[in-house]
Amino acid sequence: MNFTTLNIKGLIKSLLLRKFTTGLLILQLAITLGLLVNSAILAFDTREKMSQPTGLDDENILIVSTHPTSGSYRDLDYYRSIVNEDLAKLNQLPGVNSVSITNQLPIRGRGMLSNTHDIDNPEQEKTDKYLQDVKYTLADENLAEAMGFTIVEGRFLNESDELDFDSEAKNNIVITESLKKGLYGDESAVGRETNNGIIVGVIKDIMLDPTLPRDKQYGLFMNTMMKYIFIGRFYVLNVEPGQMANVRNQVTDTILAVQAERDIFDIFTMSEHLKSFYRDDQGLSDLFLLLCGLMLFVTAISSYAYSQFHISRQKKFIGIRRALGARKKDILLYVLTENWLVYSIGCLLGVFVAIGFNILLSQHISLSKPDMMLFVLATAVIFISGTVATWFPAYHTSNISPVIATRTV
């Protein structure tokens, strides 16, 4: 393209003569850019959150959330016998590697928590407030295999860690690596005693509560699920890759065949669980994208109307330019450049709108700061949609006959 045929100074001057319409369009473009940038931030943030490693065998973990509906379960021995039968039957399903039961799942905000400190050092909780809310998970010995935990030190819970239900003895516990660091730094933790029991093992961190920092995923596990069976709400199944659909279809029937008076709330994989944790973030990000679409549409209408309106007033002058030797593409370029100039100013102003809007939004929701790439991206989107919108009037204009120049009316 040959831009020497354009008189940029003249273009700016002609824009200034239409201060009102140009100003309106520039404002619209700036707001649109501001929204585009922040919507993109939300979308990327959400995507990043959802793609964080959980430390778990996400795709191959199936979770069943269930609760008895019958009063018979108030007899805990009956309850336990049914659960044991459930676990055995689920384990027999082809494709199931292992089965466990727990009171709460990772990737959840709050839940059952307990303060935790070394038995001789209760002051720890005052210097590290995360120690006041350590995720307290009841488990059985199969949970490590079912969830795919990695042992860093010591061992996971075994059958001998399950005490008699009326025993007052101290429990053995397994803790996450970040909790170990929080309690003992780089020292070994196995054999140390906490207010919640004696540490027999440390597992690699998993994403317990995504709202907490990565290095504060404090959690502990103890083999007391059978003791407090009435809060054992989740069966955790580790499934052979490729067998998921198959197992999933059989779970309900298997459980209800053991005893029918149960409510099965939900059956989901760990990756679905992760997604549902961020469901609202995803929803908001989708809403923003929808709004972006609408806004681009409206702004495109404005760009169209802007050039259409301008051209209707400029017809005569376009004709003169044609008469004086402007080619069709010169006119096309002239009209488009005028719009591009407006978009450039709008996008430039949009940088401030985007930053302001970002600050405003961050008072309500958490979102990252805008970066250069996003501005470039959003500017490109605006230029493309604007050019598409003005293409028709611009093309139409380039077809204005030069004869118009000799008409005197």
Next chain:
Amino acid sequence: MLNMNNISRIYQSDTIQTHALRDFSLNVKAGEFVAVTGPSGSGKSTFLNVAGLLDNFDRGQYELDGVSVQGLKDDELSRLRNEKIGFIFQNYNLIPDYSIFDNVDMPLRYRGFSASERKRRVEEALEKVGLVSRLKYLPSQLSGGQQQRVAIARALAGEPKILLADEPTGNLDSLMARQVMEILHDLNKGGATIIMVTHDPDQAREVNRNVQVIDGQLADFKIYAPLEKPVDSSGKTISAAVNEEMADA
């Protein structure tokens, strides 16, 4: 220079066919100053549009400065208009938002000249019409005569082969009209080929040749002897007259 042979231009509406030009032939030689006259609706505007490559024609041959124009693409016609033709319109057709400089500069940009070349040509052309001091003015700040002189400068800046003037003094009072005509005659003396559409019989008489168009055809030919240089008794030059007018403005 300009050679039209049996040109026909037909406007077709739903019910009527109008022959705006009918087997129109005209040959203008380099250096000639031709006046085209005729009643309104006779086809002289159509002639000018066709001659200026603003409008196409339906039959016949048209050769401009040795280039046969029929069948040329739109871009090529634009190029010819830009390089070979200088237009002077009745209502000047200056771009009101542009300064005098930018108005004269505009066709040069389409030619693709460098900035320094454009500047030289714009100033030279405005020098010729005595308005070089008003580069930064807007058209609305000038009188009608001055505006028309800017338009002449714009036509000259591209050093065209032929100037086409459409009632160049139609909107001017007699004093200003006189100045514009003097410039045109001066240019003609300097070798420019000029075709001027006019309804003023006096103006038509002052030129080399007057052709009359009636009903889309060449009706009449009058060839006048070339005039003496238009200098009045006091011996004032054109630019002096221009200065006088500036003092009035």
Next chain:
Amino acid sequence: MRSNSMFTYNLSLAMQSFKRAPSLYFLVVLTLSIGVGLLCANLALVNSMASDPIPEKSEELFHVSMNTWPNDDPQAEPFHILRYREAMKIVASDIPKNSAVFYASGVYARDSASLSLKRFDSSVRATTPGFFALTNAPFAYGSGFIKSSGMEVVIGHELNQKIFSGENSVGKVLELDGELLTIVGVLKPWNLRPLFYHATEGRAFNLTDDIYAPLETSIDLGWSIHARSSSTVSYKGVKFTRDRDVFYLQAWVELENSAQKQAFQYYLDNYSQSLKEVGEHPLAIRNELRDVNAWLLEQNIVDQKVLAFTLASVLFLCVCVFNASSLLLSRFHSAKFEVGLRRAIGASNKHILVQGITESALLGVIAGLLSLLLSWLFLKLSTKFLPDLENLAVLEPKLLLLGVLLALVTAVFSALYPLYRANRYTISAELK
């Protein structure tokens, strides 16, 4: 009536104008109504979240927070859940007109006389009897229970629909987790938005409960705590909470005037002081009474995501107004010949202005009606993207009115500058 006929004349001119540039006016109406509709849908959500659920006495109902945490470790701030012993102290006071102490639970319910074994998952409010008078719970049949113990329940409208298909079920017996309890009252449909009596733990927009059961009975039956609980000791279920440091009960009191409020504050502080004297209250005494709106404000229940999106939709409406304005400008510009003609035959500037405003007001009304439809649509869409909002997506009449007004105002506002410009076109310039 000259002004009247002028108005109809203006209307007919507006209609002609619409007919002359239908696509342009369509775009104006469309963009304005999308903008207004979207904002309205969001405002409807914000309105539901920020409204006063019990305006008749929201200033007389107080939530009780205390800081009776028995050691000085974690709970320095007053706590919204209380131990059984504090809760009983509150119930025992005769200062409040009504008081309610409760926790949330859940059971499976079926009609004990039914042959079907199908049980319905039901939310339970285990509460003292003062709850019904305090919350103005609307009874369809029967009444509340009178004591905190006894095998009696009140059920909500929906559960009554599900189990007894809406008939008067007072006197019928429900099987709740294996226990038999008699229905003494059935509520009418009861919407509390927000659910002020349980606005914590993200439950502010849950529906009202299915079953209301006496507190002592629920504890004795061991119906587990389905909301936040906190303890310094381990315990084997709700049955064992009465004499332990387990915090799980929420308390509301109805205090009719500031004297009562002061007296009750004094009562609570006195109680804390007595604990302090025997060494059971290590923290400084801080007991807090907050009325409904203060409590809801403190809980920050207005969804921040919705607020963020509302901000965005305000910006969007701006864009829509700018768009409408530039469209109208080009419309009025292309009609300026006609304006010039009217001026020439004697229409005053004012006539032209009134004509323009009539036209834009008509546009506004059309856009307003369309925006109502779009608000409804956007509400449905919002709840699809943010399912938690489902109980909130209600378009109240005042919002419908707001929508139409907003459309009207934005339409007239959009037309202001274009009209001003149109009035400056001189007669001679257009008609030379």
